[in-house]
Amino acid sequence: MSQDEVLATATVVVAQTAARTEVQTATPAVAQTGVRTTGPAAAAPSSATPSPWRSVISRIGGTLLVNELRTMFRRNRNLVLLAALAAIPIAIGIAIKVSLRHHGQNAGGFLAQVSNNGLFLVFASLSLTLPIFLPMALGVVAGDSISGEASQGTLRYLLVAPVGRIRLLAVKGVSLVVFCLVSTAVVSLAALLTGLALFPTGPVTLLSGDSISMGAATVKAVWITLLVAASLLGLAALGLFVSTLTDTPIAAMAVATGVTILCGIMQVIPQLSAIQPWLYTAQWPSYADVLRDPVYFSGIEHNLEIQAGYVAVFTLAAWARLTTRDVSS
Amino acid sequence: MSTGAEVVGAAAPVAAGVTPVATGVAGGVKAGVAAQADGSVPAIATSGLSKRFRGGQLAVDTLDLAVPQGAVFGFLGPNGSGKTTTIRMLLGLITPTAGGCRLFGETVDASRVSTLTRVGALIEGPAHYPYLTGRANLARYDAADRTADPATRARRIDRALEQVGLGSAAEKKAKNYSLGMKQRLGLACALLQPRDLLILDEPTNGLDPQGMREIRSLITSLAAQGTTVFLSSHLLDEIEQVCTDVAIMSRGRLVSQGSVTQLRAGQRARLTVTTPDPADAARVLAEQGGTDVQVAGHRVDCDAREDLAPDVVCAALVASGVRVLAFGVERPSLEDAFVALTGEGFDVAG
Numbered sequence: 001m002s003q004d005e006v007l008a009t010a011t012v013v014v015a016q017t018a019a020r021t022e023v024q025t026a027t028p029a030v031a032q033t034g035v036r037t038t039g040p041a042a043a044a045p046s047s048a049t050p051s052p053w054r055s056v057i058s059r060i061g062g063t064l065l066v067n068e069l070r071t072m073f074r075r076n077r078n079l080v081l082l083a084a085l086a087a088i089p090i091a092i093g094i095a096i097k098v099s100l101r102h103h104g105q106n107a108g109g110f111l112a113q114v115s116n117n118g119l120f121l122v123f124a125s126l127s128l129t130l131p132i133f134l135p136m137a138l139g140v141v142a143g144d145s146i147s148g149e150a151s152q153g154t155l156r157y158l159l160v161a162p163v164g165r166i167r168l169l170a171v172k173g174v175s176l177v178v179f180c181l182v183s184t185a186v187v188s189l190a191a192l193l194t195g196l197a198l199f200p201t202g203p204v205t206l207l208s209g210d211s212i213s214m215g216a217a218t219v220k221a222v223w224i225t226l227l228v229a230a231s232l233l234g235l236a237a238l239g240l241f242v243s244t245l246t247d248t249p250i251a252a253m254a255v256a257t258g259v260t261i262l263c264g265i266m267q268v269i270p271q272l273s274a275i276q277p278w279l280y281t282a283q284w285p286s287y288a289d290v291l292r293d294p295v296y297f298s299g300i301e302h303n304l305e306i307q308a309g310y311v312a313v314f315t316l317a318a319w320a321r322l323t324t325r326d327v328s329s
Numbered sequence: 330m331s332t333g334a335e336v337v338g339a340a341a342p343v344a345a346g347v348t349p350v351a352t353g354v355a356g357g358v359k360a361g362v363a364a365q366a367d368g369s370v371p372a373i374a375t376s377g378l379s380k381r382f383r384g385g386q387l388a389v390d391t392l393d394l395a396v397p398q399g400a401v402f403g404f405l406g407p408n409g410s411g412k413t414t415t416i417r418m419l420l421g422l423i424t425p426t427a428g429g430c431r432l433f434g435e436t437v438d439a440s441r442v443s444t445l446t447r448v449g450a451l452i453e454g455p456a457h458y459p460y461l462t463g464r465a466n467l468a469r470y471d472a473a474d475r476t477a478d479p480a481t482r483a484r485r486i487d488r489a490l491e492q493v494g495l496g497s498a499a500e501k502k503a504k505n506y507s508l509g510m511k512q513r514l515g516l517a518c519a520l521l522q523p524r525d526l527l528i529l530d531e532p533t534n535g536l537d538p539q540g541m542r543e544i545r546s547l548i549t550s551l552a553a554q555g556t557t558v559f560l561s562s563h564l565l566d567e568i569e570q571v572c573t574d575v576a577i578m579s580r581g582r583l584v585s586q587g588s589v590t591q592l593r594a595g596q597r598a599r600l601t602v603t604t605p606d607p608a609d610a611a612r613v614l615a616e617q618g619g620t621d622v623q624v625a626g627h628r629v630d631c632d633a634r635e636d637l638a639p640d641v642v643c644a645a646l647v648a649s650g651v652r653v654l655a656f657g658v659e660r661p662s663l664e665d666a667f668v669a670l671t672g673e674g675f676d677v678a679g
Contacts, residue, residue, distance in 0.1 A: 153456025
């Protein structure tokens with residue numbers, strides 16, 4: 001029970017859900033008579049499950065979360081988005097390979113390193129997809145998350161199923177976190193496989209000049225993937241909020257994808273220097289600091305703080321909006 | 330409770346004993362659960378339920394509705410009279426501006442939805458994930474209900490699909506369904522679990538005649554098993570066939586609530602004679618004690634009071650030399666009562 005509680009308070013969303021929702025009753029027969037267990041006794045069904053992780057899953061959405069993820073990753077539109085993301089590193093890898101053969105030319109930055117070491121295709125691909133392609137894919141999925149349900153009318157049926165509104169928001173939020181992770185991992189994996197297939201491998205020279213082994217560099221690649229995924233969380237929360245505002249998914253998607261471009265523009269206007277450090281894109285390039293020895297944490301920490309702030313603010317805003325909204329679609 | 334409700338004239342809202350319900354439930358939810366056994370807690374009770382939309386339009390105006398458990402309750406009203414807004418408030422989708430509603434004595438609003446596990450609903454037509462199969466759609470809605478047992482899910486989905494006749498189309502994607510099939514899938518969703526209350530908004534919309542009959546008999550059989558059915562429909566024949574009680578809304582207000590018989594009783598049956606001798610016929614009817622005798626061309630009619638035996642009247646007409654082409658008692662339909670209460674106007678209320 002105490003372990004459950006610790007896990008349940010791990011995130012704001014989870015804590016809210018745990019506090020507000022009643023615990024699943026074990027038998028439908030009991031549910032039918034309207035009798036519900038509450039309080040300490042109610043923990044029995046969840047503590048009966050073997051792993052505490054499952055208990056957390058059951059609290060934040062249970063089978064609905066599983067169903068949401070399955071629906072998300074079976075939907076053709078999302079699969080096309082992921083396939084497009086996977087195609088980017090493959091295309092870059094082939095382009096570098098071809099240009100090497102024909103012109104012997106070399107690009108700058110991470111791209112320059114790719115022909116020496118295939119692992120650098122991971123870093124190059126993430127640095128190319130993070131500013132535009134990853135946020136666009138996420139913007140589509142996040143903007144659609146609630147407004148899509150509203151526009152096709154399924155929101156009302158989910159709510160009367162019934163799903164508590166906070167639970168629905170938690171399920172959508174967690175599934176967006178999973179999408180951030182999966183979309184970034186797809187880019188990394190496609191890049192890793194392409195890089196290993198097309199280019200030589202060996203010790204990796206870091207930005208700070210040191211050289212580390214391939215294994216150590218792969219670990220760094222995993223960390224970078226996680227940091228890039230985390231960099232997207234602020235946008236995910238923003239998209240989720242925008243999605244609660246409208247019944248028109250295309251509008252929410254346009255806002256959620258367009259706002260990253262807006263941030264990019266604001267980043268280069270000198271007069272806006274006061275707010276630039278607080279844009280969610282401000283510290284996006286900070287993940288590259290992992291490729292130093294010792295790792296330079298200041299930018300990474302700032303980035304995570306910004307993302308946490310955006311998640312807190314926009315999750316609360318989405319909560320305030322969804323729980324008070326009239327669902328008339 | 331509502332069985333005692335009188336059918337009242339237009340524009341007067343019915344206060345059908347809702348106040349004692351509200352105070353009774355205030356005693357505690359436990360009391361409410363105990364009281365369900367003898368059916369004293371209404372399945373649906375609203376008191377002073379009102380909704381004013383942001384534009385200022387009063388969609389529902391101090392609605393006092395009482396639906397007894399076990400009733401098949403018809404909820405009627407012209408387009409735009411506030412039926413769907415009421416249903417959305419009952420289900421916690423829309424927050425009332427004033428008043429409240431209880432399902433089985435328990436409040437339902439945006440933050441308290443647990444009672445809804447006992448309710449199956451079809452609201453303003455079905456809605457599905459077009460890219461999922463019929464079966465996957467039902468699985469998703471079932472997964473959303475945390476009291477639904479995942480172990481029995483597949484079996485319950487199969488059963489619900491069979492009940493609405495969709496068994497053979499279960500693996501088709503919902504976007505390839507016809508209107509009637511979508512409607513059936515929506516009904517299947519409401520039937521995933523044994524429910525205590527079904528709120529069905531236009532359940533036979535888009536169905537073929539066979540489908541309509543099947544759904545009607547499904548509703549009747551569910552009601553026979555004790556499920557309370559709250560049925561909104563424009564098909565008054567349908568309401569007449571299956572409903573025990575009705576409420577009629579007009580311009581956001583409840584204009585009538587009671588049993589179907591009571592409602593029809595508001596409209597008197599008429600004794601009608603078709604004859605080439607209308608003047609003579611009118612005289613005979615008056616002599617026999619007929620009141621409100623009216624002549625329109627070859628048709629003469631009067632109130633069919635209980636003491637006016639049709640066979641005696643007919644014999645009297647013939648004895649007086651009136652040539653009778655047709656004779657009979659015209660029972661008023663629910664449609665007549667409906668039109669009398671909500672007006673003839675064709676334009677929707679603004």
